[in-house]
Structure formats: C-alpha cells, structure tokens
Amino acid sequence: MSDAPHAVVTGGAGFVGSHLVDSLLDDGFRVTSLDNFGSGRPSNLEHIDTSRFDSLEHDVREPFPELDGVDYVYHFASRASPTDFESHPVEIALTNSEGAHNALEFARENDARTVLASTSEVYGDPEVHPQHEEYNGNVNVRGPRAPYDESKRFSEALAVAFQQQYDVDIRTVRIFNTYGPRMRPDDGRVIPNFLSQALRDDDLTIYGDGTQTRSFCYVSDLVAGIRAFADADPAVAAGEVINLGNTHEIEIRELAEIVIEVLDADSDTVRRELPEDDPELRRPDIGRAQELLGWEPTVGLEEGLERTAEQFAEELGTE
Ligand code: NAD
Ligand code: UDP
Numbered sequence: 072m073s074d075a076p077h078a079v080v081t082g083g084a085g086f087v088g089s090h091l092v093d094s095l096l097d098d099g100f101r102v103t104s105l106d107n108f109g110s111g112r113p114s115n116l117e118h119i120d121t122s123r124f125d126s127l128e129h130d131v132r133e134p135f136p137e138l139d140g141v142d143y144v145y146h147f148a149s150r151a152s153p154t155d156f157e158s159h160p161v162e163i164a165l166t167n168s169e170g171a172h173n174a175l176e177f178a179r180e181n182d183a184r185t186v187l188a189s190t191s192e193v194y195g196d197p198e199v200h201p202q203h204e205e206y207n208g209n210v211n212v213r214g215p216r217a218p219y220d221e222s223k224r225f226s227e228a229l230a231v232a233f234q235q236q237y238d239v240d241i242r243t244v245r246i247f248n249t250y251g252p253r254m255r256p257d258d259g260r261v262i263p264n265f266l267s268q269a270l271r272d273d274d275l276t277i278y279g280d281g282t283q284t285r286s287f288c289y290v291s292d293l294v295a296g297i298r299a300f301a302d303a304d305p306a307v308a309a310g311e312v313i314n315l316g317n318t319h320e321i322e323i324r325e326l327a328e329i330v331i332e333v334l335d336a337d338s339d340t341v342r343r344e345l346p347e348d349d350p351e352l353r354r355p356d357i358g359r360a361q362e363l364l365g366w367e368p369t370v371g372l373e374e375g376l377e378r379t380a381e382q383f384a385e386e387l388g389t390e
Contacts, residue, residue: 075101082148084111086254105129110150131170141181146174147188154259160218167222175233184240191247192220201354214348240309247316247355251290252382269336270389279345281324286354288317289375292368299364316355317368
C-alpha cells in the first residue's frame with residue numbers, strides 16, 4: 072500500500088476538492104487533504120473509509136507541514152463564492168497569493184507534479200466571447216471581485232515563474248461555473264440559491280434582469296478533466312493552462328425556469344439588484360482541452376440539477 076502514489080489536495084473538504092479526493096482514492100492513490108474548514112465541511116469527507124486517506128486541518132497561508140513522498144499537489148484551497156469575496160476579501164486575496172506561494176514551494180521541495188485551480192474570473196467581465204486561454208481578460212482591479220480575481224491571476228503568474236525558474240511541472244486549470252452535490256445550500260452561488268429556494272417553494276432571486284449568461288458544468292465532468300490533465304504526458308501538459316467547463320450557455324432567467332420545472336416547484340421569480348462587476352457573458356472555449364485530453368463534458372443541465380437537488384433535499388430536510 073505504501074507504494075501507492077501520494078496526492079496532496081488543498082481544499083479537500085470543499086465542494087470540488089472532496090470530489091477530487093474521491094476520484095483519486097478510487098484510483099488507488101494515497102491522499103492527504105489540507106483544509107482550514109473555512110468554507111469546506113468535514114461532512115464532505117466522512118463517507119471515506121480507507122487508511123489511504125488523511126485529513127489535516129491546515130491553513131495554506133501558513134507553510135505546509137512536512138509530508139512523506141508527495142507525488143502530486145492539487146492546489147484547490149480558496150473560497151469561491153462571490154458572497155465570500157465581499158465578506159472575506161483579505162483572507163481570499165492572501166489564500167491565493169501567500170497560500171499559492173506556500174503550495175508551490177511545497178511542490179518544489181517534493182518535486183511533485185502540481186495542478187493549480189484557477190478560474191474563469193481571470194477573464195473578468197469579458198469583451199471576447201467565448202473565452203479562449205489566449206484572452207487576457209478585463210478585470211476591475213479595485214472592484215468587489217478583485218480580491219479573488221486578481222489573486223488568482225497572481226497565482227497563475229507565480230506558477231509560470233516557478234515553472235520557468237525551478238522547472239517544476241505545474242498545470243493550471245481555469246474552472247468555469249461548476250455545480251453539484253456537496254455545495255453548501257447557503258453558499259450564495261446561483262445554483263445553491265435557486266435549488267434551496269425551489270425546494271422550499273420560495274421565490275427564486277434573479278439579480279438584475281437575468282439576461283446575463285453562464286455555462287454550468289457538472290462536478291464529475293470537471294473532475295474527469297482535472298484528472299486527465301494531471302495524468303497527461305509532461306511533453307504536452309507541463310506548464311500548460313486549459314479552460315475546463317461546459318459550453319452550454321444559458322441566461323440566468325432561463326436557469327430559474329429550468330430549476331422550477333425540474334423540481335416541479337411552486338415558486339415564482341423576484342428581482343434583486345445586480346451586483347457590481349457581475350460578468351455579462353461567460354462561456355468557455357474548450358478547444359484546447361478537447362485537443363490535448365480528448366475531454367468534454369457529458370452530463371446535461373437537467374440531469375445535473377436533479378442529482379444536486381437530491382442531496383440538497385436530504386440536507387435541508389425537504390424530501
Ligand atoms: P469551496 O468553498 O467548496 O471549497 C474551497 C475549500 O478550500 C474549502 O474546503 C475551504 O475550507 C478551503 N479553504 C479556503 N481557504 C483556505 C485556506 N486559507 N487554507 C486552507 N483551506 C482553505 O469552493 P469550490 O467551489 O470547491 O472551489 C474549489 C477551488 O476551485 C477554488 O480554488 C476555486 O477558486 C476553484 N474554482 C471553483 C469554481 C466553481 O464553479 N466551483 C469555479 C472556478 C474556480
Ligand atoms: N445570481 C442570481 N441570483 C442568485 C445568485 C446569483 O441571479 O441568487 C446571478 C449572479 O448575479 C450571476 C450569476 O447568477 O450573474 C452566477 O452567479 P454565481 O454567484 O453563481 O457565480 P459567478 O459566475 O457570478 O461567479
């Protein structure tokens with residue numbers, strides 16, 4: 072068993088991180104999660120029943136603990152909900168700067184292949200549509216989303232610097248809106264909000280006129296893309312950046328209708344103010360991931376919403 076490759080997942084108790092942990096354990100890895108449980112939850116990991124897994128409470132803003140024989144680092148620690156950008160701006164900015172630095176140093180010391188979680192937010196409110204990896208983005212450096220957007224941009228720049236100066240194998244994924252079971256119902260992002268509201272037959276809160284678009288990816292598709300990228304030949308993947316997301320783009324007001332229909336909810340919609348700097352359009356160009364990995368998403372929106380709603384209903388006691 073000690074021969075199993077060892078992966079360290081930061082943010083392993085979070086939504087994406089915990090699904091990544093499951094996938095790695097399923098494939099025989101030894102996995103250590105480092106998480107401060109800020110937005111993650113121990114309950115996301117309590118189903119795990121193997122001695123190949125260890126969960127350590129650790130804040131990535133602090134230097135990493137010494138761990139033996141680390142082969143892979145998946146750096147996924149960071150709050151990711153726009154509500155948190157406003158309530159925890161300094162923590163987020165430092166998690167993605169100091170924290171990224173600590174993760175990259177740790178990867179260098181261990182000579183570990185690294186996957187850095189970046190985000191479609193590096194494109195800001197994009198003027199190019201769909202967003203290709205070569206697009207440099209349109210981010211407001213002083214806006215409410217800046218602590219997240221700019222620190223993620225910095226983490227990417229630092230990853231490129233580490234790759235150049237120390238020849239560490241670092242791969243960066245720019246994740247577009249992803250959803251699924253284990254998101255917190257009160258996380259503040261649109262799918263948790265709409266599902267929680269619809270399950271209680273409350274009205275769904277549409278920010279602005281709801282014509283802004285997003286493209287929603289189901290979590291198992293995302294994790295398959297992350298794993299394929301991590302496993303890809305260094306000759307093509309080391310130092311590379313790819314978009315991962317679903318290309319099915321919809322308006323937020325359409326999403327509200329679909330949620331109400333899928334859940335057969337007795338809900339209406341209500342309008343709320345559109346937050347400042349809320350991107351108007353977002354859809355990934357996934358050509359690079361398709362070419363490099365032969366990857367594309369397979370789970371449709373209705374199916375993904377049903378699966379997510381099942382877990383939410385259990386958690387909210389609305390079954
Ligand atoms: P999440 O909030 O569910 O998970 C984040 C995890 O990181 C939590 O377990 C949290 O406790 C942990 N964490 C936060 N700050 C930390 C710190 N300083 N030290 C240690 N642990 C810390 O969010 P998520 O949606 O699972 O996001 C995971 C990663 O994916 C993040 O890096 C996020 O930026 C990125 N991402 C997610 C999406 C998405 O749509 N879900 C989109 C783009 C990027
Ligand atoms: N949104 C909404 N109602 C909500 C929560 C979010 O209309 O209750 C909108 C939000 O303004 C944005 C989109 O849904 O246009 C996606 O928001 P989310 O916070 O999920 O992610 P973002 O892509 O903005 O980071």
